[in-house]
Amino acid sequence: MNSIPSFEEHYLPKGIHECSGKEFISRFCDVNEYRKEFENPIINIFDFAKERDSKFLLVGGSFISEKEKPSDFDIVIVFPKAEDIPRKTERLLIDGNKIDIMFCSEDKPEIIDSFVSLLSSDLDNRELGIVQVNINQSKWEVQDTNDYDETFEIVKREYPHKQIIDLNEPQGILVTIHGLLSNASWNSDIVPIASSQGWIVAPFYYGFETPDILVREDKRKEIVEKFSEWILNIQKTYNGRISIIAHSFGTYVIASYINSLNDSAPVSFNTIILTGSIVCIDFDWESCRGNKVSRVRNEIAPNDQWVKWMPENNWMPTDSLFGKSGTEGFSTESEILTQVTSTIFDHNNVIKKDVISQIWMPYLNANKNAYIKEERR
Known part of the structure; x- marks a missing residue:
């Protein structure tokens, strides 16, 4: 039967x-x-x-x-x-x-x-x-x-x-944002894997920067403004919803950009994947839901040797966005936020072919229409 x-x-x-x-x-x-x-x-x-x-x-x-x-x-x-x-x-x-x-x-x-x-x-x-x-x-x-x-x-x-x-119709636009002391060589793994699955991949490269940028507010502002102009041009040039993979200082760039937007955001993001995040643990993702972001995945690595040394806000009062969400996770809850902890990962060994193809791409593909659900919520 x-x-x-x-x-x-x-x-x-x-x-x-x-x-x-x-x-x-x-x-x-x-x-x-x-x-x-x-x-x-x-x-x-x-x-x-x-x-x-x-x-x-x-x-x-x-x-x-x-x-x-x-x-x-x-x-x-x-x-x-x-x-x-x-x-x-x-x-x-x-x-x-x-x-x-x-x-x-x-x-x-x-x-x-x-x-x-x-x-x-x-x-x-x-x-x-x-x-x-x-x-x-x-x-x-x-x-x-x-x-x-x-x-x-x-x-x-x-x-x-x-x-x-x-079919060549894009699944979406995947923007990558690298960290400090990096030329983003891991893009050579992300680009072919994501492209083969129908994604347009657009790396944002702000140059090789050293950790002193953490105390240089003017330089941080310059990079975020550069990203703001660049991402708006990406949206106008390509047809599709934008998703993000951000590493280390790249997580600060995307969080700072989102934090600067009002309710009528010129660019909204379908899915954001954070790894080695240096964003504060109390970042309010729920307030970003729908109009700014539809889904967020935070990779938590307690053994991340760089994030755990991020200074507390009272030591660096110039920017309250800094924090240890890459080792501690976000403390604020939201239905759009998924947090996964792994003791295998540290700051530099996450962005590998197996993680990209076996974890991140399935997550991106599964959430490709998340923005529709949020718009109709």
Whole structure:
């Protein structure tokens, strides 16, 4: 008996509805000739997931609606560990049907939650049901033993005579802001990974600066003003919502810029990732919600050898924005703020390929429509 409930006004009722791979194919593929053509690539996706030890997949989009000819099919493959995640997601168009294949992992539940939120509503803010396809928890038998090096091949090999387009519509604009004593060499890792997943990457470079800038108010102001002009130009030049990855002094730059904005901000940010943050622990993210920022992720590293030596405000009264949120976390709570602590990381070893591809990119992809939710809140 099929465990997926009946449609309500052409869509599944709100919630996560579990089924096996065979039940999914029976319910959503064996319906008409149009949907039947997607059976083999879906089987291959299930095979790929099972062979990579994925326990389940999350599925959303109009493919799990009552539409005879759905136009989009969103799949999130959930791997056991972040290290299992492939570096490249896929966004394909097959005869007008958009397929997004995205990844996350069980050891990062906050990212799974973000994907569930992403799939559970449409652009009209309508709450929708999604499907959880249990692969390794059910008796799914692998039907094709071919080894796939790239997820694109899972779909492409089933459509030799159809038009397949690798979509170039950007997922968003990703701005990186570096720290002190740095030439931001880590951009050489971020740029190819984020670009391969459909992001426009725009590094903001203010030059090689030494720690004495912490006591030079005029120089700090100059950099923030430079960023203000630069980010406004980025918004005017490129089509898409802006997200941020900021490290060390870069966290001060973005916090200072946000702090200077009034309610009618000329530039607002979809998602901000902070690492090695030197921003004060009582920074009020909740007051920034919606009109300035939609989501914030703070990487807390108690062993950060630089942040822990940041002076207290009473020692450096010229700028109350300085603080130790990179080692202590933010003390103010907000629904838009996610904080994750790791004793493995210090100030200089966070921005690596595995963190970028296995943690940050899934987080950015899962929250790509966060601004829509905040605008309609």
